[in-house]
Amino acid sequence: MRTFFTSVTPFSASSSNNVSGVNSFKYSGLVNAKTVSLEEAEKGVTLVKKVRKADRLNKPNKMYNKVSLTKDFRRVASAIKKETGDNFYRPDLTKAALAKWSLIHKAQKRGKRDRAGWASLSS
Numbered sequence: 397m398r399t400f401f402t403s404v405t406p407f408s409a410s411s412s413n414n415v416s417g418v419n420s421f422k423y424s425g426l427v428n429a430k431t432v433s434l435e436e437a438e439k440g441v442t443l444v445k446k447v448r449k450a451d452r453l454n455k456p457n458k459m460y461n462k463v464s465l466t467k468d469f470r471r472v473a474s475a476i477k478k479e480t481g482d483n484f485y486r487p488d489l490t491k492a493a494l495a496k497w498s499l500i501h502k503a504q505k506r507g508k509r510d511r512a513g514w515a516s517l518s519s
Contacts, residue, residue: 413446413460416492423492432480432489434496440466441500443479443493469501 410417413425413433425431425446433444443463452458463479465472476497481487 413444415489415496422488430486432486432493434476434493434500436500436504437464437466440464441472441497443476445479445485472501473497 411425413431414423415425415432415434416423421427425433429446429448431444431446435442435444441464443465445461445463447459447461463475465475467475473494476493477490479485480493481490
Protein backbone atom coordinates (compact mmCIF):
# COMPACT_ATOMS: atom_id res chain seq x y z
CA MET A 397 0.00 0.00 0.00
CA ARG A 398 1.43 3.33 -1.05
CA THR A 399 0.77 6.42 1.03
CA PHE A 400 1.14 10.10 0.32
CA PHE A 401 4.58 10.29 1.95
CA THR A 402 6.13 7.48 -0.08
CA SER A 403 5.29 8.74 -3.55
CA VAL A 404 7.86 8.42 -6.29
CA THR A 405 8.03 12.10 -7.17
CA PRO A 406 11.44 13.69 -6.57
CA PHE A 407 11.89 16.10 -3.68
CA SER A 408 12.47 19.69 -4.74
CA ALA A 409 14.73 21.68 -2.43
CA SER A 410 13.95 25.38 -2.45
CA SER A 411 16.86 26.56 -0.33
CA SER A 412 18.75 29.67 -1.35
CA ASN A 413 21.56 29.25 -3.90
CA ASN A 414 20.37 25.81 -4.98
CA VAL A 415 20.66 26.15 -8.74
CA SER A 416 18.98 22.88 -9.67
CA GLY A 417 16.46 22.45 -6.86
CA VAL A 418 17.67 18.94 -6.03
CA ASN A 419 18.06 17.84 -2.42
CA SER A 420 21.72 16.89 -2.62
CA PHE A 421 24.97 17.91 -0.92
CA LYS A 422 26.46 18.87 -4.30
CA TYR A 423 23.76 21.44 -5.07
CA SER A 424 23.17 22.70 -1.51
CA GLY A 425 23.62 26.43 -1.11
CA LEU A 426 23.76 26.25 2.66
CA VAL A 427 26.66 23.81 3.06
CA ASN A 428 29.07 24.52 0.21
CA ALA A 429 31.62 27.31 0.35
CA LYS A 430 31.09 28.20 -3.32
CA THR A 431 27.55 28.31 -4.68
CA VAL A 432 25.86 29.56 -7.83
CA SER A 433 22.28 30.72 -8.22
CA LEU A 434 20.19 32.47 -10.85
CA GLU A 435 17.37 34.79 -9.87
CA GLU A 436 14.85 36.16 -12.31
CA ALA A 437 14.96 39.93 -12.73
CA GLU A 438 12.54 42.22 -14.51
CA LYS A 439 14.84 42.25 -17.53
CA GLY A 440 17.37 39.43 -17.73
CA VAL A 441 18.73 37.48 -14.80
CA THR A 442 20.84 38.01 -11.68
CA LEU A 443 23.79 35.68 -11.11
CA VAL A 444 24.46 35.18 -7.39
CA LYS A 445 27.72 33.70 -6.10
CA LYS A 446 28.76 33.11 -2.51
CA VAL A 447 31.86 34.99 -1.35
CA ARG A 448 33.99 33.48 1.41
CA LYS A 449 36.11 36.45 2.43
CA ALA A 450 37.03 36.73 6.09
CA ASP A 451 35.49 40.17 6.53
CA ARG A 452 32.14 39.03 5.08
CA LEU A 453 31.64 35.78 7.01
CA ASN A 454 29.77 37.40 9.89
CA LYS A 455 27.64 39.56 7.58
CA PRO A 456 25.15 37.27 5.81
CA ASN A 457 23.69 40.12 3.80
CA LYS A 458 27.07 40.90 2.20
CA MET A 459 28.15 37.28 1.74
CA TYR A 460 26.69 37.08 -1.78
CA ASN A 461 28.09 38.69 -4.91
CA LYS A 462 25.24 39.63 -7.30
CA VAL A 463 25.80 40.39 -10.98
CA SER A 464 22.96 41.59 -13.20
CA LEU A 465 22.97 40.11 -16.71
CA THR A 466 20.63 41.87 -19.15
CA LYS A 467 22.03 41.19 -22.65
CA ASP A 468 20.65 38.75 -25.20
CA PHE A 469 20.47 34.98 -24.64
CA ARG A 470 23.83 34.08 -26.14
CA ARG A 471 25.81 36.74 -24.26
CA VAL A 472 24.21 35.89 -20.92
CA ALA A 473 24.95 32.19 -21.52
CA SER A 474 28.61 32.93 -22.27
CA ALA A 475 28.83 35.12 -19.15
CA ILE A 476 27.44 32.28 -17.03
CA LYS A 477 29.99 29.88 -18.55
CA LYS A 478 32.84 32.30 -17.83
CA GLU A 479 31.75 33.00 -14.25
CA THR A 480 31.25 29.36 -13.29
CA GLY A 481 33.47 27.15 -15.45
CA ASP A 482 36.24 29.20 -17.04
CA ASN A 483 36.84 31.06 -13.78
CA PHE A 484 37.39 27.73 -11.91
CA TYR A 485 34.60 28.70 -9.52
CA ARG A 486 32.18 25.73 -9.78
CA PRO A 487 32.55 24.09 -13.22
CA ASP A 488 30.28 21.22 -12.14
CA LEU A 489 27.33 23.62 -11.85
CA THR A 490 27.74 25.23 -15.29
CA LYS A 491 25.33 22.87 -17.03
CA ALA A 492 22.64 23.27 -14.36
CA ALA A 493 22.99 27.06 -14.41
CA LEU A 494 22.65 27.15 -18.20
CA ALA A 495 19.55 24.95 -18.03
CA LYS A 496 17.98 27.29 -15.49
CA TRP A 497 18.86 30.33 -17.62
CA SER A 498 17.16 28.66 -20.58
CA LEU A 499 13.98 28.16 -18.56
CA ILE A 500 14.00 31.73 -17.21
CA HIS A 501 14.56 33.19 -20.68
CA LYS A 502 11.75 31.12 -22.17
CA ALA A 503 9.38 32.25 -19.41
CA GLN A 504 10.34 35.90 -19.91
CA LYS A 505 9.71 35.65 -23.66
CA ARG A 506 6.35 33.99 -23.03
CA GLY A 507 5.44 36.67 -20.47
CA LYS A 508 6.32 39.47 -22.87
CA ARG A 509 4.23 37.86 -25.61
CA ASP A 510 1.29 37.32 -23.25
CA ARG A 511 1.41 40.92 -22.01
CA ALA A 512 1.53 42.27 -25.56
CA GLY A 513 -1.34 40.01 -26.62
CA TRP A 514 -3.39 40.98 -23.58
CA ALA A 515 -2.97 44.69 -24.31
CA SER A 516 -4.22 44.28 -27.87
CA LEU A 517 -7.22 42.24 -26.69
CA SER A 518 -8.29 44.72 -24.03
CA SER A 519 -8.39 47.75 -26.34
